[in-house]
Amino acid sequence: MFKIKKFERGLGIARKRRQYDLPLNKGNGGNFLKLLIALMTFLAMLGVASIFALSAMTDRWSSGLENKATIEIPAKDNSGTVFEQSHMDTLQDQVFNFLQNYPAVDTVEVMDKEEIKSLVAPWLGEGLSYDNIPLPGILTVSFKDDVIFDTDALENKLKTFAPQIRLDTHQSWLADVLRFTGALNFAAVLITIVIGITTIVAVAGAVQSRMAIYHEELELLHLMGAEDSYISRQLQRYVLILSLQGAAIGTAIGGLIMFMVGLLAGEMDISLLPDFHLSIMQIFLLICLPLLVALLGMVTARQTVLRVLAQMP
């Protein structure tokens, strides 16, 4: 009890007596505010969790493909003439050797025939003999993080071995996917901000209506010479306690829903879905969220009270 009081006094929200000069605990207005805060906290949790999930998805896609490229050596030249396998092997070796000595390249691997066959199988059909089908040569390259290089210059150099060689850095389609997830992320941030603004407006409205109901009592305190901070502290404390209670309820429901979604996603085993495991920092931020909502409620209450009191003579 003592510690709580000390903590509250530290925040400037506690009084020696646990009673308000204004009859704030009368009526159902408090329950409405608590429910509202619970709902807003729940929605904010979903919003923040969506941001985390989309960020994880973006990170996974970009980290898996960033600094990586695929080099394709088509099995025929630009006029359509199919190369001999020996020519393909020579070309592949030349490109491999060139890339191994290229300063920006970290590792280079030649994809073996079986892997290439498994890649084209979905398009050509299973059980097909590939002996007479010209297969391209494919090399996967990963680049050094700390070396900046020009991909166009690299591609031009590769084309000196054979003009039909293609360098695919995945940037074109990855950029589209990242743009899309970025837009979703932005929408999630926007929704979270809207939830925050709605909370502010709702708390301000609730406090204003309370002040209208207890206008006579407020005026009395004002006429007795009560400082604005003396009056606002009481409403701040009242809103903070309700907000903490509401935020705890919202967090509990939000946490439960997220846990269930996580379980469901785990059972579905869909590789495209992001990993729902949260990092320590993300857990910390989610724990901070209800406190942030409560703090937002308290600050809004304070500003609202001070604004209303400023209108008194």
Add this chain to the structure above:
Amino acid sequence: MIKFEHVGLRYGVGPEILSDVNFTLDQGSFHFLSGPSGAGKTSLMSLMYLGRRPTRGIVSMFGQNVGQMGRHDLKKIRQRIGVVFQDFRLLNHMSAFDNIALPLRIMGESEKEIKANVDELMEWVGLGDHRHQLPNTMSGGQQQRIAIARAVITRPRLLLADEPTGNLDDEIGLRLMNLFDQLNRMGTTIVIASHNTLLMEKFSQHSRLILDKGQLRLIHPRKTIKQKLEGIF
């Protein structure tokens, strides 16, 4: 102490409730404010306890023009004024004790100090056995005594009371008038709005402010024969 210079007050675009009111009340003086119903007594009182701002003129309290004072300074002035409202304006969710203690808590007094002062005053006004009772469960007279106790607990420099003895029996009324007298002797300026002519006759040594049709007249107390003789010799 209190100075009104050409003060006017109107509500919205309506006619002036008070027009060109001029008076000066000295520190430690005692006045009755009377006049017919609707003459503007409550409005004048509200200007004195800084519940309203005049629409024109200058109001000075304790030597300072309140129109030029900052918000914080006005709070300090209000803390030096005790008010007994006609409708008491008690906080019904609080005990009688807490209602009386409220001005001291606003001023930041210690709980020990508050308890000692409030207990003593509650005994004095005959409410010693009603400390924890809620005002709305008490009689009109008891509520009025709480309102008076709340107004005087801080020993204000100015006490404004609107019909303070209206619901009280003669004995308690007289006792409270004596309390006002005692406060007055300690330097508190007292203004009592009242219709009670008997009360005003009983305390005829005090001057009367008569408000009629928004205009104020000051009538000085009748001098006793002794005072008249003192004036001649």
